[in-house]
Amino acid sequence: MTSKPFCRWCGKPIAKKTFGHWFNSPLPQSREDAQRRVNGQITKVNRWPSTIDDKQKAGKIFSANTWDGGSYRTVYGFFCSSVCAGHYAENFADLTGEGHPRWQEAIDKAEGRA
Ligand SMILES: [Zn+2]
Numbered sequence: 001m002t003s004k005p006f007c008r009w010c011g012k013p014i015a016k017k018t019f020g021h022w023f024n025s026p027l028p029q030s031r032e033d034a035q036r037r038v039n040g041q042i043t044k045v046n047r048w049p050s051t052i053d054d055k056q057k058a059g060k061i062f063s064a065n066t067w068d069g070g071s072y073r074t075v076y077g078f079f080c081s082s083v084c085a086g087h088y089a090e091n092f093a094d095l096t097g098e099g100h101p102r103w104q105e106a107i108d109k110a111e112g113r114a
Helices: 031-036 082-096 101-110
Strands: 016-022 041-047 061-072
Touching: 016 041, 031 041, 031 061
Parallel strands: none
Antiparallel strands: 016 061, 041 061
């Protein structure tokens, strides 16, 4: 995909498709340290709380989400969510009066034409 996609119902950006990456010891201290150890662009880092007793872990980064710079979540097709896809479908059906052939078959059957 070459350009950033937006939801065809609400216009919000489609979420980036990211991957989880877990770090082995020694854990990175900073986002920059973490970035040097992964492929792809870090979108989020997750740290151990700085208050924990284990000084090897306290405040350090245990995982990060990375993005390849071009992939977006496609689970909802052209939409940011199933809710938006549903709204679009309802609006389309209402405006056009159209439906899936299974819908027409069901009506035909109910009305004794099939
Ligand atoms: Zn949406």
